Amino acid sequence: MVGATIDGLERIHRETVAGRVYRDLRNLIMAGQVSPGEGLTIRTLATTLGTSMMPVRDAIARLAAERALEVLPNRTVRVPLMSRSRFEELRTIRLMVEGHAVEAGVRRMTPDGLDRLREIHDAFKAEHDLSDPDAGALIRLNKDFHFHVYAAAGMPSLLQIIEGLWLQIGPVLNFDLRSRSRRMTERAALGYHEELVRAALRGDAAAARAALVGDITSAGDFILECGALLTEPFPNMDG
Known part of the structure; x- marks a missing residue:
C-alpha cells in the first residue's frame, strides 16, 4: 500500500516536471525569444531548465507535433524556417x-x-x-x-x-x-x-x-x- 502511494507521487512529480518544461519552451517560442532556423540542443535546454533530458525530449516531441519545432533527419532540433x-x-x-x-x-x-x-x-x-x-x-x-x-x-x-x-x-x-x-x-x-x-x-x-x-x-x-x-x-x- 505504501509502495503504491509512493509510486503515485512519483508519477505526479514526473508529469509536473514534463508539463513545466513544455510550458517554459512553449512560452519561449511564443514570445519570439528564439529565431527561425536557430538550433537547440536537448542537453543545453536540460541544463538551462535544471532538469533531465527526458522531459525535454518529451516537450520537443509535443512542440514538433504543433509545428513549433522541427526535428531534422540527423535529429537536430531547430526552430522552423518560415516561407x-x-x-x-x-x-x-x-x-x-x-x-x-x-x-x-x-x-x-x-x-x-x-x-x-x-x-x-x-x-x-x-x-x-x-x-x-x-x-x-x-x-x-x-x-x-x-x-x-x-x-x-x-x-x-x-x-x-x-x-x-x-x-x-x-x-x-x-x-x-x-x-x-x-x-x-x-x-x-x-x-x-x-x-x-x-x-x-x-x-x-x-x-x-x-x-x-x-x-x-x-x-x-x-x-x-x-x-x-x-x-x-x-x-x-x-x-
Whole structure:
C-alpha cells in the first residue's frame, strides 16, 4: 500500500516536471525569444531548465507535433524556417481570430484589467524609449500586452487557437522587434499599442480592433520587406 502511494507521487512529480518544461519552451517560442532556423540542443535546454533530458525530449516531441519545432533527419532540433506564403496565410488568420478576441476582450475587461493593460504598455514604452532597448524584453512585453487583452475575452478555446498561431509566428517577430528598423524608429508598434489602450479605456471595441489590425499589418509588411523569409516552403516544414 505504501509502495503504491509512493509510486503515485512519483508519477505526479514526473508529469509536473514534463508539463513545466513544455510550458517554459512553449512560452519561449511564443514570445519570439528564439529565431527561425536557430538550433537547440536537448542537453543545453536540460541544463538551462535544471532538469533531465527526458522531459525535454518529451516537450520537443509535443512542440514538433504543433509545428513549433522541427526535428531534422540527423535529429537536430531547430526552430522552423518560415516561407512568405505561409507567413501571409498566418497573418490573414491572425487578423480574423485575434481581431475577434480583442473586440471581445475590450468589451469584457474589468477596471483592474485596464490598469494592468496600462502597466504593461508603460513598461513596453519605457523599454522602447531607452537608447539601447533590450530586444528580448520588448518581445516578451509585446506578447504580454496582446495576450492580456485576448485573455480578457474569457474564451479559453479561442485563446488556445491564438497560442497555436503564436507558436508558429512568434520567432518571426524577431525580424521586427530585434531590428533597428524604420518601424522601430517611427515608433509604429508603440503607436498602435497606445491607440489600443485608449480604445480599451473608452470601451470602444471597434477602435481596439482597428489598432490591432494596424499593428499586425504594419509588422507583417516590414517582415515581408526585410527579405528574411523563404520564397518557397522549406521541405521539412510540412512533415
